[in-house]
Amino acid sequence: MPGGADFWITQFLNGLQFSMLLFLLSIGLTVIFGLLHFVNLAHGALYMLGAYVGVSAAAHLGGYWSALVLGPLAVMAIGIVLYLTLIKRMRRAGPMNQVLVTFGLIFVIVDIVRILWGDVALGLAEPASLSGPIQIFGVSYPAYRVFVTAVGLVVMIALSVVLNRTQIGAMIRAGVENDAMAACLGINVERLFFLVFCVGCALAGLAGVIAVPLFSATPGMGTDILIPTLIVVVIGGLGSLNGAILGSLIVGFIQTFGAVVTPGLASVLVYVLLAAVLITKPAGLLPARG
Amino acid sequence: MFEQTPVKTAAVAATIAALAAYAIFGGYFSREIVIEIAILAILAISLDFVAGFGGMISLCHGAIFGLGAYTFAVMTAMWDQPGALAALAAILVATAFGLAVGAVTSKTTGIFFIMATLAFGQMVYVATFESQWLGGDDGMSGVARFDLSPIGIELGDSLQFALFCLAVLGTAYALLAMVLRAGFGQTLIGVHTNEDRMRALGLSTWRHKAAAFAISSAVAGAGGVLAAQHTQFVSPELMVWTLSGEVLVIVILGGIGTLVGPVIGAAVLILLKHEISTYTDHWHMFIGVVLIATVLAGGRGIFGQIEHLIAGGGRGAGRDA
Numbered sequence: 001m002p003g004g005a006d007f008w009i010t011q012f013l014n015g016l017q018f019s020m021l022l023f024l025l026s027i028g029l030t031v032i033f034g035l036l037h038f039v040n041l042a043h044g045a046l047y048m049l050g051a052y053v054g055v056s057a058a059a060h061l062g063g064y065w066s067a068l069v070l071g072p073l074a075v076m077a078i079g080i081v082l083y084l085t086l087i088k089r090m091r092r093a094g095p096m097n098q099v100l101v102t103f104g105l106i107f108v109i110v111d112i113v114r115i116l117w118g119d120v121a122l123g124l125a126e127p128a129s130l131s132g133p134i135q136i137f138g139v140s141y142p143a144y145r146v147f148v149t150a151v152g153l154v155v156m157i158a159l160s161v162v163l164n165r166t167q168i169g170a171m172i173r174a175g176v177e178n179d180a181m182a183a184c185l186g187i188n189v190e191r192l193f194f195l196v197f198c199v200g201c202a203l204a205g206l207a208g209v210i211a212v213p214l215f216s217a218t219p220g221m222g223t224d225i226l227i228p229t230l231i232v233v234v235i236g237g238l239g240s241l242n243g244a245i246l247g248s249l250i251v252g253f254i255q256t257f258g259a260v261v262t263p264g265l266a267s268v269l270v271y272v273l274l275a276a277v278l279i280t281k282p283a284g285l286l287p288a289r290g
Numbered sequence: 291m292f293e294q295t296p297v298k299t300a301a302v303a304a305t306i307a308a309l310a311a312y313a314i315f316g317g318y319f320s321r322e323i324v325i326e327i328a329i330l331a332i333l334a335i336s337l338d339f340v341a342g343f344g345g346m347i348s349l350c351h352g353a354i355f356g357l358g359a360y361t362f363a364v365m366t367a368m369w370d371q372p373g374a375l376a377a378l379a380a381i382l383v384a385t386a387f388g389l390a391v392g393a394v395t396s397k398t399t400g401i402f403f404i405m406a407t408l409a410f411g412q413m414v415y416v417a418t419f420e421s422q423w424l425g426g427d428d429g430m431s432g433v434a435r436f437d438l439s440p441i442g443i444e445l446g447d448s449l450q451f452a453l454f455c456l457a458v459l460g461t462a463y464a465l466l467a468m469v470l471r472a473g474f475g476q477t478l479i480g481v482h483t484n485e486d487r488m489r490a491l492g493l494s495t496w497r498h499k500a501a502a503f504a505i506s507s508a509v510a511g512a513g514g515v516l517a518a519q520h521t522q523f524v525s526p527e528l529m530v531w532t533l534s535g536e537v538l539v540i541v542i543l544g545g546i547g548t549l550v551g552p553v554i555g556a557a558v559l560i561l562l563k564h565e566i567s568t569y570t571d572h573w574h575m576f577i578g579v580v581l582i583a584t585v586l587a588g589g590r591g592i593f594g595q596i597e598h599l600i601a602g603g604g605r606g607a608g609r610d611a
Binding site for chain 1: 347394395397398400401402404405406408409410412413416417420531532535538539542571572574575577578579580581582585586589
C-alpha cells in the first residue's frame with residue numbers, strides 16, 4: 001500500500017475535486033431528467049462544447065476568466081437552440097426516441113468540434129493567481145484543483161438554497177413530483193422546464209471550462225464523461241439534488257481510490273455498484289419522488 | 291403480431307441475394323464489405339428481436355457479441371479445440387450471460403433497463419480490457435476459421451467465407467422469424483404491448499423476457515463467432531458500448547420491429563460508410579443526421595416505411611410491436 005498520511009489526504013482531495021466536477025454535470029442532467037422526463041445523452045457533448053468555446057475565448061479575449069464567463073453562456077445559447085428545434089418536440093416521444101435523437105446529436109456535435117477545432121488536444125492555462133500549490137491539511141496541493149472543488153461546492157450550496165428555500169425552487173420540486181398537478185395549480189410548467197434546461201446547459205458548459213486545465217479539451221471528452229455522469233444520476237435517483245450530491249461523491253471517490261488501491265478494477269467497481277443499485281433500489285438511493 | 295409476410299420474405303431474400311451477387315462479381319474489397327454487413331446484420335436482428343418485439347433496448351449486445359468472439363478465440367487459439375466445439379461453447383457462454391442479464395434486468399423498464407444493460411456490458415468490456423490472460427488492450431490473434439474442407443468449402447477464401455456468412459445470416463433470420471411466429475414470440479409481443487395484462491393472464495413476464503434475451507444473445511454470440519473468424523483476431527473494441535449504439539442505429543434506420551429492416555439497414559449503412567469515407571473523414575456526423583432524421587420522420591425506418599406505404603399509409607403493418 002503506497003504512501004503515508006500525505007498521500008491519502010492528496011487522494012481524498014482528488015476524489016473530492018472529481019466528485020465536484022461530476023456534480024456540476026449530473027445536477028443539470030438529473031433535474032432535466034426528473035422535470036422534463038427527458039434523457040439527454042448529449043449533455044456530455046455540451047460539456048465538451050463548453051471546454052472548446054472556453055479555449056477559444058481564452059485565446060482571443062485574453063485569459064481564463066473570459067473563458068469562465070463565455071463558455072457557460074455559449075453552451076446555454078446552444079442549449080436554447082437545441083431545445084427549440086429538437087428537444088421540445090421530443091418531450092413526449094418516450095425514452096427510446098430521446099436516447100436515439102440525443103445519441104445522434106453526440107455524433108453531430110463531436111464532428112462539428114473536430115471540423116472547427118481539429119483532432120488535437122487543446123490546453124488552457126489556469127489563471128496565474130491559481131497556478132501554484134497551496135498548503136491544505138498539511139499537504140501541498142495545486143491551488144487550481146482547490147478552486148474547482150470550491151466552484152462545485154458554491155454551486156451545490158446555491159442550488160440547494162434555491163431549490164429548498166425559494167418560491168421558484170418549490171415550483172421546480174412540485175414539477176418534479178407531479179407536473180400535471182403543478183400545472184393545475186397555476187405554475188407555468190413549460191417556462192419552468194425551459195429555465196431549468198438553460199441552467200443545466202450552462203452548468204455543463206461551466207464544468208467543461210473548468211475541466212480543461214486539468215484534462216485538456218479533446219473530441220472524446222464528452223463521451224468519456226457521459227457514462228460516469230449517467231451512473232451518478234441513476235445511482236442518486238432521478239431529479240434529486242441530494243441524490244446527485246451523494247452519487248457524485250460515491251462515484252468520484254470510488255474511481256479515485258479504486259485507481260490507487262486496485263488499479264484495473266476501479267472501473268468495474270463503479271459498474272458493479274450501478275448494477276447493485278438498479279437491482280436493489282431501482283429508483284436510486286435518494287429518489288426525488290416519495 | 292409478427293407475420294412473415296411475402297413482402298418480408300421477398301425483401302430478405304432479395305437483400306441476401308444482392309449481397310451474394312456483389313460478393314461474387316465484386317473484388318476482394320467488396321467481399322470484405324459483404325462479410326462485414328452479414329456479421330453486423332446478424333447482431334442487428336438479434337437486437338431487433340429483443341428491442342423491437344420485446345421493448346428491451348439493450349446497450350450490452352456489443353458485449354455479448356464480443357463474449358461469443360472471445361470464447362471462440364480462447365477455445366481455438368489458446369486451447370486448440372475444434373471449431374465446431376468452440377462455436378458451440380461460444381454460443382452457450384453468450385446465451386448464459388444473456389440469460390443472467392435478462393433475469394436480473396427484466397424487472398426494470400425504460401431508461402433504467404437501458405442503463406442496467408449498459409452497466410453489464412461495460413463490466414464485461416472493462417474486465418476484458420484489464421485481463422492479461424485475454425491479452426488486455428491488445429486482444430488475441432491466431433483465431434482459425436472453420437475447417438469445412440471435407441465438404442469442399444475453403445473458408446480461407448474471402449468469397450466462400452462471405453457466402454458462408456450470408457448463409458448464417460439467412461439461418462439466423464429464419465430461426466428468429468420462427469420463434470416470433472410461434473407462441474413464444476406472440477407472448478413476447480404481448481408482454482411488450484401490455485405487461486400488466488399478460489401478468490394478469492398468469493404469465494411470469496420477467497421469466498419470459500429473460501428467455502427472450504437469452505435467445506437473442508445466442509444469435510449475437512453466433513455473430514461474434516463469425517466476427518472472430520473474419521479478422522482472425524479479437525480485441526476489446528468488439529465490446530465497447532458505442533458498438534451497441536451503432537447497431538441500434540442500424541436497427542432504427544432499417545426499421546425496428548420488422549426483423550427484415552435491420553438486414554437492409556446493415557447493408558445500407560455499411561455501404562454508405564465506405565462510400566462516404568472516401569470523400570470525408572466526418573462519417574459519424576452523417577450517421578447522426580440520418581438517425582435524427584429517421585426518428586423525426588416517425589421512426590419507422592426504411593422497411594417500416596415501405597410496409598407503411600404498402601398498407602396504404604393506414605395502420606402500418608410493421609408497427610405491430
